[in-house]
Amino acid sequence: MRCLPPSLTAVFALSLLLALPATQAAPPTTFGTVIGSGLLCRDETSNRFYYDYMVKFFGPPYKREGGAWWFRTEDARLWGQEIVEVIVSDDSWPMVFVGAVAESTPEKLEEAIIAQDGLRYAKIDNSRFPVRQAALGSRIVYADRRAKIYCAKFKPLPPALR
Template sequence: MVMLPGQVLAAPTSFPHVIGNALLCLDQVDSTYFKKYLTDNFQTPYKIEGGAYWFKIDSFLYGGKITEIFINTESSEYVFLGAVMEGPQDSLKIKIEELTGIKFFQDQNIETLRSPPGSFLIPYGSGKSKIFCVKRRIYGMSTNNKMRIT
């Protein structure tokens, strides 16, 4: 498949289950698996920035539009999977709770919301939010250690 510059591919039918569960920390975050999944379905990352591979996509999840997905690089201290979604944090929080029953609560940082399973929801630029699951990498493996966002 040849992808034109700026072209965004639609997500596969497995996307809501595979990506959705991982973003909410309901499933294992395996960066090797997710990099292959994203590359197979969305081509190569359009950028590598902030210790992450970034993929442009055009899909909906939890009632919000996802425009980008990011996964940690191999050299990152953390294992993470995240998405940039259109819509303010409060709106996405309500939609996720209605659709999944998972609630987000204010973390120590006033702008950061965290769910009991460990996912984060933060404001990102104007009218967008980031949702992500992050775990500290220990000896090449991930664990459920908490990471404070500052």
């Protein structure tokens, strides 16, 4: 068996390393500003913007379900709470939205947002698992035993109809 020259061996080894899937880097320092502000409805809600942001920093979505692209967000935190997924609408719904699933209960997530940001939520129904809504429209709901926070807005009219 013939051996490759050292320079070709190095090139071959490098090409193998580049072919391996990249491990996810730490969340960007802008995660709280970009995604956090979006979840609190403090920014324009553009699913294209959030989709591109998530792909850039977290890689492609792992599924498309329920009118949304789902992204895993390893090591991401907002308001001191672990964020395990971010959800971005996929244009199949009449609304655009960005959401996140926190490894927390809605009560704890609400307390964390109040403590860090001062934004308050009101319970808008009397169910066993009430929906909480902030004045700007952000909502916190139960997602099984976790909390889901989202901001949903109607799609803007096309320029020709404005």
